[in-house]
Amino acid sequence: MSVIDIISKIRKGKIWDFHGGLHPDEHKRESSEFPLVDAGIPPFIVLPLKQHSGRVGRLLVKVGDRVLAGQQLTASEHPMEVPIHASTSGIITAIEPHTVAHPSGLSEPCVHIKPDGLDEWRVRDPWPEFKQHDAMALFERIRQAGIAGLGGAGFPTYAKLSVAREKAEIVIINGAECEPYITADDRLMREHAREILEGVEIIKHILRPTITIIAIEDNKPEAISAFLLNPLPDDVIVRVIPTKYPSGSARQLIQILTGKQVPARGRSLSLGVIMVNVGTTYAIRQAIIEDEPLIRRVVTLTGSQFRNPGNAWVRLGSSVRWLLAQFSLQPEPRQRVIMGGSMMGFTLPHADVPVVKITNCLLAPSVGELPPRDDEMNCIRCGKCAEVCPVTLLPQQLYWYSKAGDHENAEKYNLADCIECGACAWVCPSNIPLVHYYRHEKAEMEQIREEAAQAERAKLRFEAKKQRLEEERLAREAHVPPVAATRSDTSNADPIAAAIMRIKAQQNNKDKAAEIDIRAEREARKAQALQHQAEKSQQDSVALSSAITSPDDARKAAVAAALARAKARKAELVAEDTSTTQAEAKSTATTSVASEDPDAARKAAIAAAIARAKAKKAQTEAADEIKQPEPSAVSDDPDAARKAAVAAAIARAKAKKAQAEAAQSKEQQE
Ligand code: SF4
Ligand code: SF4
Structure with missing residues (x-):
C-alpha cells in the first residue's frame, strides 16, 4: 500500500490496531480537571547540562556570572548537542555535579543558579510572521532554543526535523498520552490548542508534508473539542483513537493511524512518517513566534498523597522537593515519589533532584493506591507477557537471556525493539520486574557497542596516520x-x-x-x-x-782565545810588577839624592832602565795578542768569542795603563 493510498484511507477515517496492549486504571481525572497554574520561581535552580539523548554542549558561562531568563548556558555546535538556558535571572553559584533524575541516583554536571526574583529576560526577537523566514532559519532557531522531545524520549527535535525535510509525507502530532495518571498534554491541549496549531503550521512550513494528523485518545474529549473549535486547514485532521495502553508509543500510534509497522531497528521515516509530541509542538511555536527557548514545561503532580494535585508550568531546574511542597504533598512514611506514570515511571532515590525537559509527571501514591510489588518469583511460563506485548516480542525469552547476560540471543530476539512499556511486567503473575532486566541488558549491550565503536574509531585513526606518513615519505622522496x-x-x-x-x-x-x-x-x-x-x-x-773549514777549527779557535786570555793576564801581572819596581826605583832614587850617595843613584838608574824594558816587552806582547784572529769569527760559541774580545780589550787597556805609568815613572826620574 502506497503512502497515497494510506493518506486516502486516513482521510476516510480509517484507523488500525496493534497487537497486545492493556487497559490499566487511568487515574487521569485526579489531576486533569484543574487549570494549569504557574509553579513560580524556586529558591534555587539546578540545571543538568544533559537533559536529552545526545551530546553535551560547551559551557558558555562561569561561576559568578549574572544570567538572564532565556540566556543560553551551553553551546549547540552539533546536531545532537542541545543547549540549556537559564530558566530565570540570577547568579551562577556553582557548576558542579548534582543528583539527577535517574533510578540509580547518579550525579551529573549541573549549573546552579541563585534566582534574584526579578525574572529579567534577555532581549527577544519574536517572529510572529514566521513564514517570512526560510526553513533553515527556522531550523536554526529550533536548535538554539534547546528543544528536545518532551514526550519522554528527549531526542533533539532539530535533528529529527532536519532529516525529515522533503521526506515526510505524514506528520503525526502525538496527543494520545496513554500512560495512567499523566495529564500534562491533556491540559496543554485544552488550554493552548490554538498555539499548538500555530506550531503545526511552523512544522508544515519546514517539512511540507502531505497531511498532518493530530492524534488524541478518546478519553480526552475536552482536548478534542479544543482543537475542533479552531478552524483547521484541509491538510490537518484531528484523529480520535481508542484508549488503549500503550497507544501513545510512537510505533504503536503509527500502526494505529497508518496500518504500517515500523521495521525492526528501522525508523518511521522509512514509511514517510514523522511524529512530534504536542508539548514539543507547543515549544516549537514558543521558540519561533515568541523567541522563548525551552525553559519551562507542564508537569502533572498527582497521586492520592497530594492535597492539591494538578498540572503546573514548572521552570526547568526546579527542585522536586520544593515542587512537592508547593502542591501540598502529605507524605506517608517511606513515601514513594515516581517520576513518570505508573507503567513506565521510576521511583526517585530522593526528592532533591531537578525537574528536566523530559519530566512530565511526579506521582506520589499511597501504599494502598499503588502497592509495591511483592517479592519476585520464578517464571511459570504462563505466556501472559507475550499476549500483551505491543511489539510482538517474546518477553519470557528476553527475560531469560537478559538475566543470563546472553547478549547474542537477547539481540537475536530483538530486545532493542522493546519500548519498555511495562505491559509484560504489569500482567506477570510472578511479579518479575521484567523491564528492569531488559534495561540492564540494554545498557550492557550499549556499552559493548560503544566500546566496539571506539575501537573502530581508533583503528580508523591509526590507518589514517599510517597513510599520511606514507604520503609524506613519498613526497620527500620525490623532492x-x-x-x-x-x-x-x-x-x-x-x-x-x-x-x-x-x-x-x-x-x-x-x-x-x-x-x-x-x-x-x-x-x-x-x-x-x-x-x-x-x-x-x-x-x-x-x-x-x-x-768553518773543518770541525777542528772551532776547537782551535777556543784554544787560541784561551791563550790570548792567559797572555793578557800575564801582561797584566807584568804591568803590576813594573809599576811596583818603578815605585821602588823612584823611592830608591829619591833616597840617593837625599844622601848624596853616587852608587845609590846609579843603582836606581839601572832599576829604572830595567823597568822600562819590561814595560816595553809587555806592551809588545800585548800588541801581538791584539793581532790574533777574532774568536767570534772562528768559534761556534758566541760567549767564548765575546769573552775573548773582552779579555783582549782589558789586556789592551792594561798595557796602555802600564805604558802610561812607565812614562810617568821616567818623567819623575828625569
Ligand atoms: S508473564 Fe511472567 S511468569 Fe508468565 S511467562 Fe511471562 S515472565 Fe513468565
Ligand atoms: S516492556 Fe518490552 S517486552 Fe514487555 S510488553 Fe513492553 S515491549 Fe514487550
Whole structure:
C-alpha cells in the first residue's frame, strides 16, 4: 500500500490496531480537571547540562556570572548537542555535579543558579510572521532554543526535523498520552490548542508534508473539542483513537493511524512518517513566534498523597522537593515519589533532584493506591507477557537471556525493539520486574557497542596516520632524488626506521667530507714543513761552509782565545810588577839624592832602565795578542768569542795603563 493510498484511507477515517496492549486504571481525572497554574520561581535552580539523548554542549558561562531568563548556558555546535538556558535571572553559584533524575541516583554536571526574583529576560526577537523566514532559519532557531522531545524520549527535535525535510509525507502530532495518571498534554491541549496549531503550521512550513494528523485518545474529549473549535486547514485532521495502553508509543500510534509497522531497528521515516509530541509542538511555536527557548514545561503532580494535585508550568531546574511542597504533598512514611506514570515511571532515590525537559509527571501514591510489588518469583511460563506485548516480542525469552547476560540471543530476539512499556511486567503473575532486566541488558549491550565503536574509531585513526606518513615519505622522496636513489627500497618498511636510515646516510656523507678536508690540510702542512726544513738546511750548509773549514777549527779557535786570555793576564801581572819596581826605583832614587850617595843613584838608574824594558816587552806582547784572529769569527760559541774580545780589550787597556805609568815613572826620574 502506497503512502497515497494510506493518506486516502486516513482521510476516510480509517484507523488500525496493534497487537497486545492493556487497559490499566487511568487515574487521569485526579489531576486533569484543574487549570494549569504557574509553579513560580524556586529558591534555587539546578540545571543538568544533559537533559536529552545526545551530546553535551560547551559551557558558555562561569561561576559568578549574572544570567538572564532565556540566556543560553551551553553551546549547540552539533546536531545532537542541545543547549540549556537559564530558566530565570540570577547568579551562577556553582557548576558542579548534582543528583539527577535517574533510578540509580547518579550525579551529573549541573549549573546552579541563585534566582534574584526579578525574572529579567534577555532581549527577544519574536517572529510572529514566521513564514517570512526560510526553513533553515527556522531550523536554526529550533536548535538554539534547546528543544528536545518532551514526550519522554528527549531526542533533539532539530535533528529529527532536519532529516525529515522533503521526506515526510505524514506528520503525526502525538496527543494520545496513554500512560495512567499523566495529564500534562491533556491540559496543554485544552488550554493552548490554538498555539499548538500555530506550531503545526511552523512544522508544515519546514517539512511540507502531505497531511498532518493530530492524534488524541478518546478519553480526552475536552482536548478534542479544543482543537475542533479552531478552524483547521484541509491538510490537518484531528484523529480520535481508542484508549488503549500503550497507544501513545510512537510505533504503536503509527500502526494505529497508518496500518504500517515500523521495521525492526528501522525508523518511521522509512514509511514517510514523522511524529512530534504536542508539548514539543507547543515549544516549537514558543521558540519561533515568541523567541522563548525551552525553559519551562507542564508537569502533572498527582497521586492520592497530594492535597492539591494538578498540572503546573514548572521552570526547568526546579527542585522536586520544593515542587512537592508547593502542591501540598502529605507524605506517608517511606513515601514513594515516581517520576513518570505508573507503567513506565521510576521511583526517585530522593526528592532533591531537578525537574528536566523530559519530566512530565511526579506521582506520589499511597501504599494502598499503588502497592509495591511483592517479592519476585520464578517464571511459570504462563505466556501472559507475550499476549500483551505491543511489539510482538517474546518477553519470557528476553527475560531469560537478559538475566543470563546472553547478549547474542537477547539481540537475536530483538530486545532493542522493546519500548519498555511495562505491559509484560504489569500482567506477570510472578511479579518479575521484567523491564528492569531488559534495561540492564540494554545498557550492557550499549556499552559493548560503544566500546566496539571506539575501537573502530581508533583503528580508523591509526590507518589514517599510517597513510599520511606514507604520503609524506613519498613526497620527500620525490623532492630529494639523490637520497632516494642511494637508499634501498623501504616502501614496506617502518616509516620511522626509514627516516633514521636517511639521517644516518646524511651524517655519513658529512663525516666523509670532513675527513677528506682534514687529510688535505694535513698533507699541505707536511709539505710546507719539508720545504721549510730543506731551505733551512741549505742556509745552514752555506753558513758553515763559509765560516768553518773543518770541525777542528772551532776547537782551535777556543784554544787560541784561551791563550790570548792567559797572555793578557800575564801582561797584566807584568804591568803590576813594573809599576811596583818603578815605585821602588823612584823611592830608591829619591833616597840617593837625599844622601848624596853616587852608587845609590846609579843603582836606581839601572832599576829604572830595567823597568822600562819590561814595560816595553809587555806592551809588545800585548800588541801581538791584539793581532790574533777574532774568536767570534772562528768559534761556534758566541760567549767564548765575546769573552775573548773582552779579555783582549782589558789586556789592551792594561798595557796602555802600564805604558802610561812607565812614562810617568821616567818623567819623575828625569
Ligand atoms: S508473564 Fe511472567 S511468569 Fe508468565 S511467562 Fe511471562 S515472565 Fe513468565
Ligand atoms: S516492556 Fe518490552 S517486552 Fe514487555 S510488553 Fe513492553 S515491549 Fe514487550
